[in-house]
Amino acid sequence: xxxxxxxxxxxxxxxxxxxxxxxxxxxxxxxxxxxxxxxxxxxxxxxxxxxxxxxxxxxxxxxxxxxxxxxxxxxxxxxxxxxxxxxxxxxxxxxxxxxxxxxxxxxxxxxxxxxxxxxxxxxxxxxxxxxxxxxxxxxxxxxxxxxxxxxxxxxxxxxxxxxxxxxxxxxxxxxxxxxxxxxxxxxxxxxxxxxxxxxxxxxxxxxxxxxxxxxxxxxxxxxxxxxxxxxxxxxxxxxxxxxxxxxxxxxxxxxxxxxxxxxxxxxxxxxxxxxxxxxxxxxxxxxxxxxxxxxxxxxxxxxxxxxxxxxxxxxxxxxxxxxxxxxxxxxxxxxxxxxxxxxxxxxxxxxxxxxxxxxxxxxxxxxxxxxxxxxxxxxxxxxxxxxxxxxxxxxxxxxxxxxxxxxxxxxxxxxxxxxxxx
Amino acid sequence: xxxxxxxxxxxxxxxxxxxxxxxxxxxxxxxxxxxxxxxxxxxxxxxxxxxxxxxxxxxxxxxxxxxxxxxxxxxxxxxxxxxxxxxxxxxxxxxxxxxxxxxxxxxxxxxxxxxxxxxxxxxxxxxxxxxxxxxxxxxxxxxxxxxxxxxxxxxxxxxxxxxxxxxxxxxxxxxxxxxxxxxxxxxxxxxxxxxxxxxxxxxxxxxxxxxxxxxxxxxxxxxxxxxxxxxxxxxxxxxxxxxxxxxxxxxxxxxxxxxxxxxxxxxxxxxxxxxxxxxxxxxxxxxxxxxxxxxxxxxxxxxxxxxxxxxxxxxxxxxxxxxxxxxxxxxxxxxxxxxx
Numbered sequence: 001x002x003x004x005x006x007x008x009x010x011x012x013x014x015x016x017x018x019x020x021x022x023x024x025x026x027x028x029x030x031x032x033x034x035x036x037x038x039x040x041x042x043x044x045x046x047x048x049x050x051x052x053x054x055x056x057x058x059x060x061x062x063x064x065x066x067x068x069x070x071x072x073x074x075x076x077x078x079x080x081x082x083x084x085x086x087x088x089x090x091x092x093x094x095x096x097x098x099x100x101x102x103x104x105x106x107x108x109x110x111x112x113x114x115x116x117x118x119x120x121x122x123x124x125x126x127x128x129x130x131x132x133x134x135x136x137x138x139x140x141x142x143x144x145x146x147x148x149x150x151x152x153x154x155x156x157x158x159x160x161x162x163x164x165x166x167x168x169x170x171x172x173x174x175x176x177x178x179x180x181x182x183x184x185x186x187x188x189x190x191x192x193x194x195x196x197x198x199x200x201x202x203x204x205x206x207x208x209x210x211x212x213x214x215x216x217x218x219x220x221x222x223x224x225x226x227x228x229x230x231x232x233x234x235x236x237x238x239x240x241x242x243x244x245x246x247x248x249x250x251x252x253x254x255x256x257x258x259x260x261x262x263x264x265x266x267x268x269x270x271x272x273x274x275x276x277x278x279x280x281x282x283x284x285x286x287x288x289x290x291x292x293x294x295x296x297x298x299x300x301x302x303x304x305x306x307x308x309x310x311x312x313x314x315x316x317x318x319x320x321x322x323x324x325x326x327x328x329x330x331x332x333x334x335x336x337x338x339x340x341x342x343x344x345x346x347x348x349x350x351x352x353x354x355x356x357x358x359x360x361x362x363x364x365x366x367x368x369x370x371x372x373x374x375x376x377x378x379x380x381x382x383x384x385x386x387x388x389x390x391x392x393x394x395x396x397x398x399x400x401x402x403x404x405x406x407x408x409x410x411x412x413x414x415x416x417x418x419x420x421x422x
Numbered sequence: 423x424x425x426x427x428x429x430x431x432x433x434x435x436x437x438x439x440x441x442x443x444x445x446x447x448x449x450x451x452x453x454x455x456x457x458x459x460x461x462x463x464x465x466x467x468x469x470x471x472x473x474x475x476x477x478x479x480x481x482x483x484x485x486x487x488x489x490x491x492x493x494x495x496x497x498x499x500x501x502x503x504x505x506x507x508x509x510x511x512x513x514x515x516x517x518x519x520x521x522x523x524x525x526x527x528x529x530x531x532x533x534x535x536x537x538x539x540x541x542x543x544x545x546x547x548x549x550x551x552x553x554x555x556x557x558x559x560x561x562x563x564x565x566x567x568x569x570x571x572x573x574x575x576x577x578x579x580x581x582x583x584x585x586x587x588x589x590x591x592x593x594x595x596x597x598x599x600x601x602x603x604x605x606x607x608x609x610x611x612x613x614x615x616x617x618x619x620x621x622x623x624x625x626x627x628x629x630x631x632x633x634x635x636x637x638x639x640x641x642x643x644x645x646x647x648x649x650x651x652x653x654x655x656x657x658x659x660x661x662x663x664x665x666x667x668x669x670x671x672x673x674x675x676x677x678x679x680x681x682x683x684x685x686x687x688x689x690x691x692x693x694x695x696x697x698x699x700x701x702x703x704x705x706x707x708x709x710x711x712x713x714x715x716x717x718x719x720x721x722x723x724x725x726x727x728x729x730x731x732x733x734x735x736x737x738x739x740x741x742x743x744x745x746x747x748x749x750x751x752x753x754x755x756x757x758x759x760x761x762x
Contacts, residue, residue: 067721068720068721071498072498075497075498075499075502076498076499177595232612232615232704233594233595233612233614233615236615236703236704236705237614237615237620237700237701237703237704238700238701238702238703239701239702239703239705239706239708239709239713239717240530240702240706240709240713240717240721240722241717241721241722241723241724242701242702242717242721244701252596254596383723384723384724386723387722387723387724388724391530391722391724394703394705395705395706397705398615398617398703398704398705398706398707399617399705400705400706400707401524405524409529413724416724416726417724417726420494420495420496420726420728421495421496
């Protein structure tokens, strides 16, 4: 009688004491902007049906959890087995190298090779994950409002000035609160800065001081805000580097021109419906080009996983060509898989007539990005630069700083961040 | 004894039996403990669970925070951080003119300090005046007094986030207030992007949200003032204003001091409702100390846990002073009460 009791007690204690995952358990921390949570769950259900020995749990969390809590979990050597993240370079030391674990590393190199550097430490050849979506910053115009105002949509090589002037005419004619808005994000204005000749990266790979390109566009932006052409709410009504999107103002037809990015296509399609016609415009031009900034969300394996082989199996499945294609078609996200892009023929899962042309515009605009913009996604200091820009530029817009003082503060903020990271 | 009474006694005994059994089990070690340590030991025994919780969730984090403030780096684990001594404090306090935030190394910290100072002065003054006025009205024999007391207390029960959201929906550009302004033929205004109105909204909303609590304290004080003093004043034909200044206010002073000190402490800690309402904007005009610490410690892409810890310790020192003041006020009130 004593032996079974002792055995039972030992099993109970070990079960209670154990925090490690069971073999075959894979946890994914996932956030959603639109319908992608449902789509990935559906795809995972199929995977589990074919692989009954692996159980995948999808934890849908708020984006804030990914941004604020996941880094702390990772520092503690904990966290999920796989996560969908946007802060992919800065946290790269926590990602698992899947190269020895995936079925065919060459497949990964061939199809995700141009974005693998975005999610691994500098100089590393690791395969840590793949981009679930490739994004590109770009604009959207309310075609119906332009038509009602009798203002022609600016053409392909229209400059920022052309777009703002045209949108201002529409706003005046249709009695709108403002001509345009840009999301409150350093990432969003960086394409425009680069289009005016900005380069954030110094010769040593460290952040360069704010240059004339950035000064040129930010100066215009501040001026447009002071004149009431840019919607003041988005940038001015918050402090620090808080992210604020202006999508709702575009959806509610409060602004004729909105600069955000390709990830908004599904959101706009769902919420605008047939209320008005809208088009994607790509990025307006500056003096150096017409560039947006690429980016996106990556699905990465976490190196603290207890089940690396199972994680690699899940990653292999989700990165396979058919699954990437289906995921992109159903979520309206641009795929990062080079094979899928090269073959083309994506059947976007939307009956909205605005969606297909909008996504095509973004695909076309992806070929027009400038090298200084392409260098930003895999650059370690991008987020520091973006955050400093937002914090200080919004202070200038609120009348708290002069532009000259803001340049000095931006340089100081970034230098502090670099020094802190040593 | 009636059958009902007998049944009641049996039921009572049945319910008490397990408790008595449990007590008899606990009694043995407790008695031994008391014999070994005396009554002081018993006090320690009963305080131990509470002290353990306090230690784990308050004292230990406080000590860890001190260590964080003496380190630099972006890592969260102490062993991965570099010891820098008082460097973070020096950085925060590096200012050629404390009244001009532009001359400070950490200008946002000082901006938050200035904003918090102004907020505390205006909010506490307004809170005190409004709470006294409300308590005086609710102390009178008005129709539906209980209903009005509940109405004024209700916002205290709301979550600060809910409070912030409600007022944001009212005050935003396309909010309820502008709808009313528009319907009355006025020009809608962007209240939350105007520095003056954003500050006014932050102060007003926090007063609205918390005044019910302070009103309750003052109401208790008002009800403790002997009625015969007012009757005597009435017989002497004293004017109501004189009654207020000479009778009500002096006798309400102990409660009023408690209200002022509590409101001061709470105002220094202001965060949630204002964060939801204004996000610290426009610019940084409603950026307060707690939001600065939260942003720099966790939320910002420029996050710096060491600097956030140092800032929180400086803020903690201010709160310690205010708490000591509160204790002093409380003791003085007790002594005065004892003398009376």
